[in-house]
Amino acid sequence: DIQMTQSPSSLSASVGDRVTITCRASQSISSYLNWYQQKPGKAPNLLIYAASSLQSGVPSRFSGSGSGTDFILTISSLQPEDFATYYCQQNYRTLYTFGPGTKLDIK
Amino acid sequence: EVQLVQSGAEVKKPGESLKISCKGSGYNFTSYWIGWVRQMPGKGLEWMAIIYPGDSDTRYSPSFQGQVTISADKSISSAYLQWSSLKASDTAMYYCARQSYDTDGFYSLFDYWGQGTLVTVSS
Numbered sequence: 001d002i003q004m005t006q007s008p009s010s011l012s013a014s015v016g017d018r019v020t021i022t023c024r025a026s027q028s029i030s031s032y033l034n035w036y037q038q039k040p041g042k043a044p045n046l047l048i049y050a051a052s053s054l055q056s057g058v059p060s061r062f063s064g065s066g067s068g069t070d071f072i073l074t075i076s077s078l079q080p081e082d083f084a085t086y087y088c089q090q091n092y093r094t095l096y097t098f099g100p101g102t103k104l105d106i107k
Numbered sequence: 108e109v110q111l112v113q114s115g116a117e118v119k120k121p122g123e124s125l126k127i128s129c130k131g132s133g134y135n136f137t138s139y140w141i142g143w144v145r146q147m148p149g150k151g152l153e154w155m156a157i158i159y160p161g162d163s164d165t166r167y168s169p170s171f172q173g174q175v176t177i178s179a180d181k182s183i184s185s186a187y188l189q190w191s192s193l194k195a196s197d198t199a200m201y202y203c204a205r206q207s208y209d210t211d212g213f214y215s216l217f218d219y220w221g222q223g224t225l226v227t228v229s230s
Contacts, residue, residue: 001169034216036152043202043220044144044152050214087152091215094166096142098152 002026002090004099012107017078021102023071023088032092035064035073038101039084047086048073078104109133111141111203111221118227119193126189127224129203136184137161140206142217143177143188147199157206158186193228200225 003026013019023033031051036044046055048064051071061076075082083106088099114128129141142157156167160179167177179186186203201224204217 049216096154101151
């Protein structure tokens with residue numbers, strides 16, 4: 001199985017900050033990496049697919065980069081609605097494992 | 108408009124059986140895989156299993172193989188997740204999600220999600 005890790009597990013930031021979240025795969029997954037945002041009590045929402053492609057309707061302040069085993073989600077200027085939990089997910093092999101999540105809250 | 112609508116919250120006792128549903132609309136239900144994702148209270152997302160309603164091909168995570176059964180009825184555009192004997196540890200929110208692909212067909216993604224079904228198992 002491909003294991004996913006994320007760092008940090010939690011993060012405090014202010015509106016307007018630039019934030020980066022890292023995801024690492026236990027083996028190379030090329031660009032088979034998605035990022036989701038989940039707000040409390042809501043279903044996850046796809047932000048980024050194929051490591052760096054922005055899902056339709058997602059604000060351009062979100063961006064993704066990386067390939068192989070190391071990936072980054074960047075939020076260029078935090079907005080109040082961005083405080084949520086972020087998950088990466090590999091789709092290289094069926095059993096599309098998620099990372100453990102990064103909780104982003106207000107400083 | 109693509110929608111996945113899940114059945115309502117359930118409260119069950121240990122040992123009871125349960126089947127929850129996920130109804131798709133606004134797209135060709137038989138042409139997209141449907142996945143199931145568990146979220147235990149206060150925890151992260153776990154990929155459980157996936158089904159292709161067109162031919163009922165299924166794939167399970169080893170963690171969930173034998174613990175749950177997924178199925179689909181394409182005539183009513185619905186997918187199901189069922190347990191034969193619930194345990195307290197099955198208490199969780201369960202989401203269904205549509206698996207789509209990028210325009211080149213290489214990368215899969217969950218682009219639409221149901222609202223979730225909360226399953227509570229308690230004596």
